[in-house]
Amino acid sequence: MMGYENHTFSSDFILLGLFSSTKTSLVFFSFIVIIFIMTVTENAVMILIRRESRLHTPMYFLHSHLSFMDILHTINIVPKMITDFLSGSRTISLAGCGFQIFLSLTLLGGECLLLVAMSYDRYVAICHPLLYPILMNDYVSILMAGGSWLIGTVNSIVHTAYTLHFPFCGSRAIDHFFCEVPALLVSGIIFLLVPSSLIFASYIQILLTVLQMKSSEAWKKSFSTCFFHMIVVIMYYGPFIFTYMRPKTYHTPGQDKLLAIFYTILTLIFNPIIYSIRNKDKNETSTDFILLGLFPWFRHPYLLILIVLLIYTVAFAGNSILILLIWLDSHLHTPMYFLLSQLSLIDLAYISSTVPKMVTNYFTGKKNISYFACVTQLFFFLTLGLAECILLTLMAYDRYVAVCNPLRYTVLMNPKVCLQMAAAAWIGGALAALVHTIYPMNFPICGSREINHYFCEMPAILRMSCIDISAYEMVKFVSTIVFLLVPFIFILTSYTLIFLTVLRMNSSRGRNKALATCSSHLTVVSLYFGQAIFIYMTPTSSHTPEQDQIGAVLGTIVTPMLNPLIYSLRNKEVVGALRKCMGRCYN
Known part of the structure; x- marks a missing residue:
């Protein structure tokens, strides 16, 4: 008993x-x-x-x-x-x-x-x-x-x-x-x-x-x-x-x-x-911030808005099509394309977290944003940005295993591992973003509540603080090393090993193809990580609001447009799936 x-x-x-x-x-x-x-x-x-x-x-x-x-x-x-x-x-x-x-x-x-x-x-x-x-x-x-x-x-x-x-x-x-x-x-x-x-x-x-x-x-x-x-x-x-x-x-x-x-x-x-x-009451007490917009000193703002809308349309269409193709075509149900679909989903949400509000402010003439909306925008911006950093690192690892250890690919990149990778990117980004949203938004703000930016970004908000934020700047610096510098080094290491493996290939055609793919991927990665490291790994006082905006445009608007073009639409399998889908729709 x-x-x-x-x-x-x-x-x-x-x-x-x-x-x-x-x-x-x-x-x-x-x-x-x-x-x-x-x-x-x-x-x-x-x-x-x-x-x-x-x-x-x-x-x-x-x-x-x-x-x-x-x-x-x-x-x-x-x-x-x-x-x-x-x-x-x-x-x-x-x-x-x-x-x-x-x-x-x-x-x-x-x-x-x-x-x-x-x-x-x-x-x-x-x-x-x-x-x-x-x-x-x-x-x-x-x-x-x-x-x-x-x-x-x-x-x-x-x-x-x-x-x-x-x-x-x-x-x-x-x-x-x-x-x-x-x-x-x-x-x-x-x-x-x-x-x-x-x-x-x-x-x-x-x-x-x-x-x-x-x-x-x-x-x-x-x-x-x-x-x-x-x-x-x-x-x-x-x-x-x-x-x-x-x-x-x-x-x-x-x-x-x-x-x-x-x-x-x-x-x-x-x-x-x-x-x-x-x-x-909450809305009235918290609708305090004014977004000055994208390059407020620019003489032709309507031209900027048209360019941004064009880029947004291309990014939205490219990433949406890519997600749809990967979902519908069984030939694209592989680890690489699963991670690409997650990247497209992140990019879709990433560009949508900032551009619609900026365009709405321009056409309505209103520049205010409530405290809650500002906090929400900052949280989702950081969540998606950090998730993309993690995901790009995991995608580089996927390509490293596929090229350098092809016989072990099915074992190392099985469906369970892919799900864990995607979850790690989303959850890791969200947890880190929660910390870096609560702390900056809790600092007392003195004087003008004008944010010299087109969205609520951390450095722009920190500039309005009237207390010593050097301790938080150190926390931000350490977080940047963990989420930006270390992943960037891992990505460079992965592509270096891929490059060395490719050089040993007998086929010149395969070598040229792999080299072109790696160089285009590295261009996007450098563009994304470069601006983020510049903005977040240096003290807020060391760069101007204009420099922050230029870097943010590259990271939040340009990169989401380029990612589907560089990573997938140049791929023969994706192009083939697109043609097959269009043929079915036409028939």
């Missing part, structure tokens, strides 16, 4: 995941990674924005706790999903499963109570505005937030201990994408049914009060706010109640997984959008 117990409690569980289809899993994996990055970014920005003194109110205090819970919630579930998908290992230890259950229940319970507190805050603000400073003072706000965390934690400890104390018989496969607890009716009533009823009662009272308002503008604003808040509450509580307040025999594992997506993934990305980003 003792041996059986030891075996039962020491063996691992198996998470079967979300979908069994390989194609569906790959698409969904990409979707999950994007949602994860956006969720962490949006909620981190919401916490960061609260540094504005005008946002030191009970409502935004509760919002910041909601954002923090959402960050922890997505980190608790999604990274494990991503790791399992990339590694192919779906096991999770008893301790790991227990911790995931504990943290998940703590955050779910805490968020249920916090949403009630937030609805009460809105009820008091609209229905009893004169009593608001008394009923929602700092002490009450702290008590509400602390109570949500404490009660959620205590409830989680009880149910985690009970769940893990049960004996496990038969298969230890969990038909889910995370460790989920069984339905618990009493807790469901306390943490789901009662809070959702209180929230609905609060918003009904708010709606009745709003209907008595004479101002149509105030009526529309309040109704719009209540409507979108209720959508999030329904998205969160609806699937939650269906899953946790009914016996397990009443719904299938497939239904559980589908509903879990709503309250563990989708709601977390919608919360900051609905509760905070749409809020006028």
